[in-house]
Amino acid sequence: MIHNETLPGRIVKFSGLGICLLLTVFPLYWILVTSFKDPGSIFAYPLKYWPSDFSLDNYRGLFDQSNFAVYLVNSLIVSTVAAAFATVISLLSAYVLARFEFVSKGAVMGAFLVTQMIPGFIALGSLYILMTKLYLVDNRFGLVLVYVAVSIPLCTVMLRGFFENVPASLEEAAMVDGCSRLSALFRVLVPVMTPGLAASYIFNFVNCWNELFLSVTLLNSDSHKTVPAALNGFISSYNIDWGSMSAAAVLSIIPTMILFAFASRYIVEGLTAGAVKE
Amino acid sequence: MALTDTDRPALKPPTRRPVTRRRQFTGRTALIMLAFMTPAIVFVGLFTYYPLLNGIQMAFRNYNLNDLSDTSWVGLQNFRTLLDDEMFRGTVKNSIVWVVGSLVPQFLIGFTMALWLRRRFRFRGTYQALVFFPWAVSGFLIGILFRWMFNGEFGVVNDLLMKTHLIDTPVPWLADAKYAMAAVIIANIWYGVTFFAIMILAALQSVPDELYEASAIDGAGKVRTLFSITIPSIRTTLALTVLLRVIWIFNSPELIFGMTGGGPANETHIVTSYMIQVTQEGDYGRASAMGVMVVFVLMLFAIFYLLAIRQRTPRTTGRRAAA
Numbered sequence: 001m002i003h004n005e006t007l008p009g010r011i012v013k014f015s016g017l018g019i020c021l022l023l024t025v026f027p028l029y030w031i032l033v034t035s036f037k038d039p040g041s042i043f044a045y046p047l048k049y050w051p052s053d054f055s056l057d058n059y060r061g062l063f064d065q066s067n068f069a070v071y072l073v074n075s076l077i078v079s080t081v082a083a084a085f086a087t088v089i090s091l092l093s094a095y096v097l098a099r100f101e102f103v104s105k106g107a108v109m110g111a112f113l114v115t116q117m118i119p120g121f122i123a124l125g126s127l128y129i130l131m132t133k134l135y136l137v138d139n140r141f142g143l144v145l146v147y148v149a150v151s152i153p154l155c156t157v158m159l160r161g162f163f164e165n166v167p168a169s170l171e172e173a174a175m176v177d178g179c180s181r182l183s184a185l186f187r188v189l190v191p192v193m194t195p196g197l198a199a200s201y202i203f204n205f206v207n208c209w210n211e212l213f214l215s216v217t218l219l220n221s222d223s224h225k226t227v228p229a230a231l232n233g234f235i236s237s238y239n240i241d242w243g244s245m246s247a248a249a250v251l252s253i254i255p256t257m258i259l260f261a262f263a264s265r266y267i268v269e270g271l272t273a274g275a276v277k278e
Numbered sequence: 279m280a281l282t283d284t285d286r287p288a289l290k291p292p293t294r295r296p297v298t299r300r301r302q303f304t305g306r307t308a309l310i311m312l313a314f315m316t317p318a319i320v321f322v323g324l325f326t327y328y329p330l331l332n333g334i335q336m337a338f339r340n341y342n343l344n345d346l347s348d349t350s351w352v353g354l355q356n357f358r359t360l361l362d363d364e365m366f367r368g369t370v371k372n373s374i375v376w377v378v379g380s381l382v383p384q385f386l387i388g389f390t391m392a393l394w395l396r397r398r399f400r401f402r403g404t405y406q407a408l409v410f411f412p413w414a415v416s417g418f419l420i421g422i423l424f425r426w427m428f429n430g431e432f433g434v435v436n437d438l439l440m441k442t443h444l445i446d447t448p449v450p451w452l453a454d455a456k457y458a459m460a461a462v463i464i465a466n467i468w469y470g471v472t473f474f475a476i477m478i479l480a481a482l483q484s485v486p487d488e489l490y491e492a493s494a495i496d497g498a499g500k501v502r503t504l505f506s507i508t509i510p511s512i513r514t515t516l517a518l519t520v521l522l523r524v525i526w527i528f529n530s531p532e533l534i535f536g537m538t539g540g541g542p543a544n545e546t547h548i549v550t551s552y553m554i555q556v557t558q559e560g561d562y563g564r565a566s567a568m569g570v571m572v573v574f575v576l577m578l579f580a581i582f583y584l585l586a587i588r589q590r591t592p593r594t595t596g597r598r599a600a601a
């Protein structure tokens with residue numbers, strides 16, 4: 001298997017990989033093509049596999065007929081802020097979990113890992129009641145707080161893995177030279193870990209950007225909705241307008257794809273290490 | 279944080295063992311550790327664990343948002359109602375079909391892809407980045423994408439199938455209970471294959487090349503190598519990945535929400551998507567009972583599964599997976 005790769009074997013392998021690639025990319029291609037079609041030709045036979053009548057009318061329609069710009073801004077704010085808080089908080093906890101031994105360490109790690117087995121929406125009802133009591137329902141800041149909490153466990157586990165790749169002697173040297181622990185962390189370790197931190201931030205951002213059930217439940221008014229919550233409204237209507245729907249889908253996929261493209265290598269590293277370790 | 283201190287003399291610079299982690303720490307260090315851990319613990323405790331524990335007691339109450347005049351304890355009544363509920367039993371059956379139907383093809387295709395990707399070739403990195411993209415997209419949006427592709431009238435799936443003469447008339451994929459579950463599962467297979475491919479590839483890359491060389495020298499064929507070298511070497515990772523996936527697939531109703539919303543006639547509802555629907559209807563008691571059952575059943579499953587693979591694995595050698 002390692003040395004003797006035959007020609008037929010190679011042909012099978014590369015055509016197999018080609019088919020997989022085609023199948024993977026096609027749904028994205030299709031939504032892109034649909035979104036750039038003339039609204040009239042979306043529902044016309046024969047289906048066109050290439051938008052010969054290239055038009056931006058679907059996008060125009062989307063922004064004219066809905067508050068999509070508002071949803072985009074909401075999603076952007078909520079995800080940016082939540083990801084930032086989650087990353088900083090996780091940085092601190094990951095540092096402790098990576099560098100120190102203490103009695104309840106196993107319990108903390110266990111509590112964090114358990115949340116990964118239980119979906120965030122499992123206690124949706126009682127979370128809603130809690131948020132009502134805190135006056136945080138239909139409040140984007142409230143959603144940020146919940147997203148921070150949801151993001152922390154996995155982010156901590158990932159960052160802990162990155163910390164373990166950095167020798168402890170590094171910050172110890174800094175502390176010998178007179179740094180406090182906190183400034184050793186931020187002045188010495190953080191610069192070394194920038195790729196891992198950026199990847200964790202992006203990972204958090206994408207997860208918040210994509211989150212559906214919490215935002216649907218916790219936000220009511222239209223002007224507070226995030227993109228997934230708004231899309232949920234779109235598809236619940238009896239007659240889906242696939243023209244603007246496809247435009248909306250493209251606009252919500254593109255940002256995360258670009259971000260992921262930058263960070264995918266580190267995210268894979270962090271996730272596979274974390275999962276293989278468990 | 280007020281801990282940006284200047285009184286560093288209190289910190290004795292560590293003199294011994296930079297490598298081992300066991301260290302005597304001073305009260306000050308302990309205080310810093312506590313300060314570093316607190317935000318994470320407070321957030322997770324307040325917004326994850328408190329609702330979770332509170333949800334458990336709600337499962338034993340009559341708690342309906344539409345009528346909060348009587349939220350008394352009702353014992354196991356919510357559970358009994360559910361078990362008598364035809365619809366709920368249907369969602370249990372659907373969940374099993376959904377998990378098994380998604381997992382097995384995902385595993386087989388993902389494994390094959392990982393084997394194909396094991397050897398370095400030009401553009402392998404680019405290839406991985408490209409097939410990686412479903413990860414960036416939420417299950418909900420994937421559901422929307424496939425809802426459009428499986429559209430009965432103007433869907434591209436029907437168009438392609440008719441062009442290749444596999445069908446003569448359009449199939450109403452998502453409107454007909456016969457096909458809806460299959461369509462949703464196809465979308466989910468598509469969504470999850472790369473996850474398996476990437477996890478298995480990571481495991482494969484931890485298998486030393488010498489093992490393969492040795493087996494080639496011993497004259498083992500490809501199939502033999504696969505079953506006697508590759509699979510045994512990564513068994514632990516495979517088993518854990520499957521466990522993780524079972525739990526995640528079971529717990530991921532987003533795709534279903536995007537694609538069918540549970541329809542037609544609730545035929546594509548799984549337990550968790552039904553749970554969310556019940557929550558949205560306001561019956562928090564019954565929804566919580568479902569949540570309790572889900573967690574309980576999945577925990578039992580995980581325990582039995584882990585016991586089973588432990589028995590089958592004769593003393594795992596100190597591989598990467600055991601780290």
